[in-house]
Amino acid sequence: MARTELPAVAVEQLHVVRGGRVVIAGLSCTVRSGRITGLLGPSGSGKSTLIRAIVGVQAVAGGAVRVLGEPAGSPVLRDRVGYVTQSPSVYPGLTVAENVRFFACVLGVSLQDVDRVLEVVDLARYADTMVGRLSGGERSRVSLASALLGSPRLLVLDEPTVGLDPVLRVRLWDLFAALASEGISLLVSSHVMDEAERCDDLLLLRDGALLAEDTPAGLLERTGTDDVEAAFLALIDEGAA
Numbered sequence: 001m002a003r004t005e006l007p008a009v010a011v012e013q014l015h016v017v018r019g020g021r022v023v024i025a026g027l028s029c030t031v032r033s034g035r036i037t038g039l040l041g042p043s044g045s046g047k048s049t050l051i052r053a054i055v056g057v058q059a060v061a062g063g064a065v066r067v068l069g070e071p072a073g074s075p076v077l078r079d080r081v082g083y084v085t086q087s088p089s090v091y092p093g094l095t096v097a098e099n100v101r102f103f104a105c106v107l108g109v110s111l112q113d114v115d116r117v118l119e120v121v122d123l124a125r126y127a128d129t130m131v132g133r134l135s136g137g138e139r140s141r142v143s144l145a146s147a148l149l150g151s152p153r154l155l156v157l158d159e160p161t162v163g164l165d166p167v168l169r170v171r172l173w174d175l176f177a178a179l180a181s182e183g184i185s186l187l188v189s190s191h192v193m194d195e196a197e198r199c200d201d202l203l204l205l206r207d208g209a210l211l212a213e214d215t216p217a218g219l220l221e222r223t224g225t226d227d228v229e230a231a232f233l234a235l236i237d238e239g240a241a
């Protein structure tokens with residue numbers, strides 16, 4: 001019998017209440033292994049909240065979230081899941097290498113891994129530069145380098161391309177594709193719909209509910225549209241009809 005591959009993330013009937021308001025209402029979805037899954041939706045649709053539930057830092061009111069076969073937030077996932085928050089968590093008064101070394105110590109990862117991850121994100125030449133002197137895009141890559149320490153199986157990136165110029169955005173998406181080709185699963189959130197075409201799978205969120213879970217091609221075909229933004233609007237119309 002063919003073995004069904006374990007999804008990187010399985011969310012079932014997730015319910016989250018924030019500030020006394022339901023912000024995720026009975027959401028179920030999966031993130032397939034070794035693929036880039038785009039989590040797309042307008043501002044306030046619940047992307048960060050869903051991501052927080054997946055990395056185990058969000059109190060949930062109901063449902064289940066399993067990550068790499070374990071309950072979200074399990075200690076065993078600590079070095080298997082890399083997470084980059086929306087605002088890069090970096091120390092401007094430390095150099096690039098010192099920042100990443102700090103996270104290596106926290107994670108208990110060998111300091112030799114620091115050089116490798118700086119190469120991966122193309123920041124090796126800035127190793128001795130103060131992070132406070134880097135551009136926004138370079139700072140996000142410092143965070144990404146820290147998330148890559150210890151060879152995680154799943155990378156969860158909350159709006160990693162916000163504020164980046166088009167050249168840097170393309171470079172970062174090329175890097176995501178390279179990581180996926182090595183078998184790493186990526187969940188990448190964005191409110192920029194045109195980033196959808198770089199994803200293998202899409203999760204479209206609106207008002208804390210899943211509007212669609214499909215491949216980009218499947219979504220366009222199903223809605224008879226030419227781009228994901230139009231597909232998103234068509235799905236909203238469909239729901240309202």
Ligand SMILES: Nc1ncnc2c1ncn2[C@@H]1O[C@H](COP(=O)(O)OP(=O)(O)OP(=O)(O)O)[C@@H](O)[C@H]1O
Nearest residue numbers: 018019023041042043044045046047048049050191
């Ligand atoms: N700390 C909080 N306390 C109460 N409500 C919150 C909190 N953070 C977010 N929310 C609410 O939860 C909902 C979902 O927010 P979330 O940050 O998950 O959306 P998002 O899709 O990531 O938005 P953005 O693209 O603007 O980051 C929003 O209505 C927001 O107002």
